[in-house]
Amino acid sequence: xxxxxxxxxxxxxxxxxxxxxxxxxxxxxxxxxxxxxxxxxxxxxxxxxxxxxxxxxxxxxxxxxxxxxxxxxxxxxxxxxxxxxxxxxxxxxxxxxxxxxxxxxxxxxxxxxxxxxxxxxxxxxxxxxxxxxxxxxxxxxxxxxxxxxxxxxxxxxxxxxxxxxxxxxxxxxxxxxxxxxxxxxxxxxxxxxxxxxxxxxxxxxxxxxxxxxxxxxxxxxxxxxxxxxxxxxxxxxxxxxxxxxxxxxxxxxxxxxxxxxxxxxxxxxxxxxxxxxxxxxxxxxxxxxxxxxxxxxxxxxxxxxxxxxxxxxxxxxxxxxxxxxxxxxxxxxxxxxxxxxxxxxxxxxxxxxxxxxxxxxxxxxxxxxxxxx
Amino acid sequence: xxxxxxxxxxxxxxxxxxxxxxxxxxxxxxxxxxxxxxxxxxxxxxxxxxxxxxxxxxxxxxxxxxxxxxxxxxxxxxxxxxxxxxxxxxxxxxxxxxxxxxxxxxxxxxxxxxxxxxxxxxxxxxxxxxxxxxxxxxxxxxxxxxxxxxxxxxxxxxxxxxxxxxxxxxxxxxxxxxxxxxxxxxxxxxxxxxxxxxxxxxxxxxxxxxxxxxxxxxxxxxxxxxxxxxxxxxxxxxxxxxxxxxxxxxxxxxxxxxxxxxxxxxxxxxxxxxxxxxxxxxxxxxxxxxxxxxxxxxxxxxxxxxxxxxxxxxxxxxxxxxxxxxxxxxxxxxxxxxxxxxxxxxxxxxxxxxxxxxxxxxxxxxxx
Numbered sequence: 001x002x003x004x005x006x007x008x009x010x011x012x013x014x015x016x017x018x019x020x021x022x023x024x025x026x027x028x029x030x031x032x033x034x035x036x037x038x039x040x041x042x043x044x045x046x047x048x049x050x051x052x053x054x055x056x057x058x059x060x061x062x063x064x065x066x067x068x069x070x071x072x073x074x075x076x077x078x079x080x081x082x083x084x085x086x087x088x089x090x091x092x093x094x095x096x097x098x099x100x101x102x103x104x105x106x107x108x109x110x111x112x113x114x115x116x117x118x119x120x121x122x123x124x125x126x127x128x129x130x131x132x133x134x135x136x137x138x139x140x141x142x143x144x145x146x147x148x149x150x151x152x153x154x155x156x157x158x159x160x161x162x163x164x165x166x167x168x169x170x171x172x173x174x175x176x177x178x179x180x181x182x183x184x185x186x187x188x189x190x191x192x193x194x195x196x197x198x199x200x201x202x203x204x205x206x207x208x209x210x211x212x213x214x215x216x217x218x219x220x221x222x223x224x225x226x227x228x229x230x231x232x233x234x235x236x237x238x239x240x241x242x243x244x245x246x247x248x249x250x251x252x253x254x255x256x257x258x259x260x261x262x263x264x265x266x267x268x269x270x271x272x273x274x275x276x277x278x279x280x281x282x283x284x285x286x287x288x289x290x291x292x293x294x295x296x297x298x299x300x301x302x303x304x305x306x307x308x309x310x311x312x313x314x315x316x317x318x319x320x321x322x323x324x325x326x327x328x329x330x331x332x333x334x335x336x337x338x339x340x341x342x343x344x345x346x347x348x349x350x351x352x353x354x355x356x357x358x359x360x361x362x363x364x365x366x367x368x369x370x371x372x373x
Numbered sequence: 374x375x376x377x378x379x380x381x382x383x384x385x386x387x388x389x390x391x392x393x394x395x396x397x398x399x400x401x402x403x404x405x406x407x408x409x410x411x412x413x414x415x416x417x418x419x420x421x422x423x424x425x426x427x428x429x430x431x432x433x434x435x436x437x438x439x440x441x442x443x444x445x446x447x448x449x450x451x452x453x454x455x456x457x458x459x460x461x462x463x464x465x466x467x468x469x470x471x472x473x474x475x476x477x478x479x480x481x482x483x484x485x486x487x488x489x490x491x492x493x494x495x496x497x498x499x500x501x502x503x504x505x506x507x508x509x510x511x512x513x514x515x516x517x518x519x520x521x522x523x524x525x526x527x528x529x530x531x532x533x534x535x536x537x538x539x540x541x542x543x544x545x546x547x548x549x550x551x552x553x554x555x556x557x558x559x560x561x562x563x564x565x566x567x568x569x570x571x572x573x574x575x576x577x578x579x580x581x582x583x584x585x586x587x588x589x590x591x592x593x594x595x596x597x598x599x600x601x602x603x604x605x606x607x608x609x610x611x612x613x614x615x616x617x618x619x620x621x622x623x624x625x626x627x628x629x630x631x632x633x634x635x636x637x638x639x640x641x642x643x644x645x646x647x648x649x650x651x652x653x654x655x656x657x658x659x660x661x662x663x664x665x666x667x668x669x670x671x672x673x674x675x676x677x678x679x680x681x682x683x684x685x686x687x688x689x690x691x692x693x694x695x696x697x698x699x700x701x702x703x704x705x706x707x708x709x710x711x712x713x714x715x716x717x718x719x720x721x722x723x724x725x726x727x728x729x730x731x732x733x734x735x736x737x738x739x740x741x
Contacts, residue, residue, distance in 0.1 A: 021655045029662065036688075037670050040681045047679070090536065091709055093699070109529065120534040124706045125677070126541030127415055127503065133533045134510060144529040165489050165512055167505040170462060172495030180497050192662045200654050207573075207653070285393060288566050291657045292397050295558065295665065296405065304412045308675060310500055312421075312466070313414040339496040340463050 004219055008227030016231055022197065030189045030239045034246040037185050038178045048132045049077040051086045051095035058106025060147070067143055068099075073135050083118075090122050097121040097132050109147050171256075171339045182253050183334040184307045186243040187269070187327070191298060194236035194270040198277030199294040201228055202369075203284045215371040225366045229274055236270040237263075256341030262334060264344065268354040269330040275361030276326075282368045301327040326357040376585060380593035388597050395601075398563065402555050402605045403612060409551045410617040413675070414543045417503045420468035421449040423461050430478035432519070436489070437471065439515045445507045462494045469493050469504050537622075537707050548619045549701035550674030552609055553694040556632070557639040557668055558661075560602055564643030565660040567594045568736075569650050578740060587736040591729065595640050602636045622708030631704065631714060634721045635697040641728040642693070648735040668694050696720050 016022055050068065054061050068074050077095050080086040086098040100118040108115040119136055123129030172179050205211040214224065240263070247253040255262060277294060284290035303309070304318060305327035311319055322328045329350040336342040344351070388395060422440060426433050441448040449467055452458065461467040472490035474480070480487045491508050493501040538545045571577040580590060610628070613619045621628055643660055650656035670676060671685065672694035678686055689695050700717035703709045711718075 019652075019654070021652070021658070025658060025662070033666055036685070037666065040670050040676050040685055091703075091707055092713060093703075115529060117529055117531050118534065119531050120536050123535035123538040123541055124702055125415070125546045126535075126538055126543060127417075128677070129535050129538070130541055131503070131506060133535070134506065137531050137533065140529050140531050164487070165491060165509050167491045167493060167509070169493050169495030169498075169501050169505075170459075172498060172501075175495055175498035175502060177498050180499070188666075192665075196658060196662055200657065204654055286391070287653050287657055288562065289394050289397055291661045292394075292401060292559075292562060295562070295661050296401055299405065299665070299669075300408050303409055309413055309415060310417065310420075310468075310497065312419050312468070313416055314412050318412045335496055336463060340459075342463050346463060 005223050005227055008219065008223060009230060012227055012231045016235070026193055026235050026239055027242065029192065030242040031246060033185055033189050034182075034243050035250065038181050038247070038251060040181075046073060047075050048073055048097060048128075048135070049095040050074045050136075051078045051080050051089045051098045052076060053080050053083055053086045053098060053100040055103045056101050056105040060106035060109055061101045064101070064105075064140075064143055068136070068139055071135070071139055073132075073139075087120075090120070093122075095122075096128070097136065099136065109144075110151065112148075112151055178251055179253065179339060180335075182247045182251065183338050184331060186240065186247065187266075187331055187334060188302060188307070189243050190236055190240050190266060190270060191273055191302070191327070193239040194232055194274045195277045195294055195298055196291065197235065198228060198232045198274045199280045199284075199290045200287055201232075202278060202281035203287045203290040206285070207287060221366050221369045221371070225278060225362065225369060228278060229271070229362065229365075232274045232277075233267070233270055236274070237267070240266050240270075253338070255338040257337035257343060261337050261342075261344050261347075265330060265333045265337075265347070265351065265354065268351065268358055269326055272326045272354055272357035272361050275358060275363075275365050278365035279361060279368060282365060282370075301325045305331060307331055326354055329353045329357075376583075377589050377593060380585060380590065381596050384593055385597045388601070398559065398601055399604060399608075402559060402609055405555050406548075406551060406609050406612045407616065409555075410544055410548055410613065413547050413551070415499075415546065415675075416541075416543045417468075417500050417507070418445055419447055420445060420500075420504055421466065422446050422469040422471060422508075423449045423452050423458075423467050425452040425455065425458065425470060425472045426477075427475045428473055428477035430476075432478035433473050435519070436473075436512055436515050439511050440471070440508060443507075443511055445504075445511075458492060462496075467494070468500060469508060471508070542618070544613075544617045544619050545706050546702075547674070548613050548617055549698050549705060550672065552613065552632075552701060553635070553672055553698040554668055554674055555609065556602070556606070556636060556697075557642070557694050558665060559605065560598065560636055560639035561643035561646065561660040561664055562657065563598045563601070564594065564640050565646040565650070565656045566653050567598075567644065568647040569653050569656040572651060573653055581738060581740065587738065588729075588733045591644055591732055591736065594644065595637075598640055599636065602640065603633075606632050606636065619705065621705050623704035623710065627704050627711055627714070628701070631697065631700045631718060631721075634718060634725065635693060638693045638721055638725040638728065641725050641732065645728050645732045645735070648732050648737075667692055671695065673698050693721060693724055 052065055054065070065076065069076050078086075078089055080089065080098075083098070083100055086095070086100070089095040090098055098120050100120075102115060102117065105115055105117070117140065119133055121129040121133045169175055202211070205214065244259070244262070276297070280290055280293045280297075284293060304314065305311070305322050305325045307327070311322050311328070314322070333347050333350045336347055424437055426437070437448065440446045446469070449461075449465070452461070452470070458470050461470055470492040472492060474487050477487055489512060491505050493505050495501050535541060568577070571580060606629075614621060646660050647656050650659060671689040671692050673689070674694070678689055678695070681689070696717040700714040703713050
């Protein structure tokens with residue numbers, strides 16, 4: 001038994017190393033991904049481009065524009081002459097919002113008469129449009145209160161209700177988006193390496209015909225699959241380590257909890273997902289089919305497992321489906337360890353879920369491998 | 374010409390013979406559009422929140438109620454001590470904890486006022502800042518109601534118009550992005566094995582001794598996949614419009630034109646990869662894994678391009694998906710005309726021609 005396994009492993013590893021592309025990919029993919037992609041995401045709504053249509057051009061409207069500019073949220077990209085011109089700016093994506101100040105603005109507010117302004121926001125990205133308008137509205141209200149106090153308008157100050165609302169962000173006080181992205185990227189890289197490669201493996205043998213030679217040997221299904229699994233597990237380890245080292249040295253990102261826990265969970269995940277890759281490889285007839293399948297599942301798992309968008313936002317059926325994805329549990333665990341310092345004991349449910357997936361997928365891989373097609 | 378037609382017929386036969394791959398090619402986009410259209414949401418809703426409230430008076434209840442009855446929050450537990458807060462974030466998926474001070478209701482009339490702490494789970498900064506903004510505005514609304522502030526006291530009353538997407542539907546933003554990603558990945562994967570498979574199976578030799586010129590061989594390979602992509606495009610557009618409710622405000626013809634150009638670019642990209650790769654596994658990995666990461670992250674589908682460092686924004690310019698998504702958002706959602714997408718169209722046509730030219734150049738007419 002052991003002898004056969006040893007020889008099979010030797011064959012697999014030799015084949016892997018002989019392929020000039022694969023080892024390079026295993027090293028370069030994590031390296032490139034971790035160097036480039038953590039820099040991208042920044043969902044912060046800052047530097048909203050605002051186009052102002054100022055029909056008044058009084059001291060007061062200038063003050064208002066200054067106040068908006070000094071808030072730091074907005075960048076005044078243009079001062080247009082008319083609403084139509086400003087709309088052109090918004091349509092061409094040069095500005096995200098426009099503010100129209102009416103003719104008698106300065107006079108009206110100095111006299112204490114109420115006046116209207118128009119805010120129009122590009123709401124294709126609904127959240128961005130909504131947040132932008134509420135920021136601008138808040139600035140306007142502040143300005144309104146300032147002026148009202150100055151001219152000593154009665155009922156200017158809100159009576160009582162002196163709330164001060166203090167937001168506190170735990171685990172990531174500076175809201176550094178990299179801390180959110182890096183675990184997700186690490187798992188994604190790991191998934192690509194430990195998912196795509198096994199998925200192509202058995203199908204590749206089918207296409208090149210060497211599977212037939214394998215089928216006439218007395219090798220059992222279990223050893224065959226195990227021999228295919230182990231090298232990819234090792235390869236996944238290498239990819240994960242590269243990712244961890246890059247995030248540590250380049251971004252200074254250290255886990256709050258123990259790195260051993262991270263490796264433990266990641267290993268279980270790799271076992272599970274490689275098993276899944278092998279299942280696909282068993283069923284696919286051509287390599288192209290295999291990669292379509294694994295790509296579909298990878299994208300689906302990634303988007304529907306809380307990697308970038310919270311699971312809470314999904315419709316009910318989506319939330320139920322996410323429980324069938326090993327990705328949900330691994331990303332939860334890795335984030336819990338890295339950002340919140342959880343220990344192994346805190347995450348037993350996730351670990352058992354991952355174990356369950358590993359047993360299920362690998363069992364399926366062994367059972368679905370047919371020597372006679 | 375007859376030679377060319379014969380080659381095209383051969384390519385069609387190859388594809389039609391492979392039933393399973395055809396099924397995958399036609400069904401996959403449907404599944405992806407449905408899953409991503411419904412699943413991906415950059416909005417934040419239905420977040421569970423907990424409350425630590427030593428006062429338990431009318432005011433605090435009012436605030437908690439205000440949050441609980443909004444569509445953004447769902448009331449979870451009332452905590453009894455500060456030590457429980459961490460548990461909320463580590464063991465349950467609370468997004469926010471509301472902490473009131475002692476004797477809250479009595480102190481609100483004090484000149485110093487009182488504090489409400491909003492403790493958010495900062496591990497997802499995007500959600501955390503949106504949650505605190507929502508919670509703050511709800512609380513401020515409640516404060517206004519409490520002080521019975523007259524609307525007239527506000528000197529400046531802003532009228533807010535949400536352009537193009539007044540109900541702030543999430544799908545308007547994500548669906549053009551999803552279309553862009555699905556089309557480029559599927560098209561590139563389709564064609565990336567075309568020449569490589571011939572090299573691996575040995576039929577390249579036969580192609581090379583035929584009198585067909587390289588560029589005709591390349592075009593003959595693109596045509597059947599172009600037809601399949603047409604079918605995919607129609608299913609994607611139908612699903613987006615009727616199932617996900619995304620409008621096609623602008624000209625439908627323009628939408629189709631831009632999509633066709635983009636499909637051409639994607640197919641050409643796959644073909645270029647297949648001229649470069651010697652083995653199928655390499656071709657598939659480059660177009661599958663290698664293309665997937667840049668397209669998903671740098672196309673503007675999910676992460677807004679304006680928020681990226683300048684170097685990455687420059688890099689994103691070479692990704693065809695970026696231009697397609699901008700053009701689609703302009704025409705489908707904003708309803709603009711051809712002048713607004715002229716830049717994107719020219720860029721896409723340029724990219725396509727460049728890639729095809731590079732493929733023809735790289736096509737080796739001798740077996741190595």
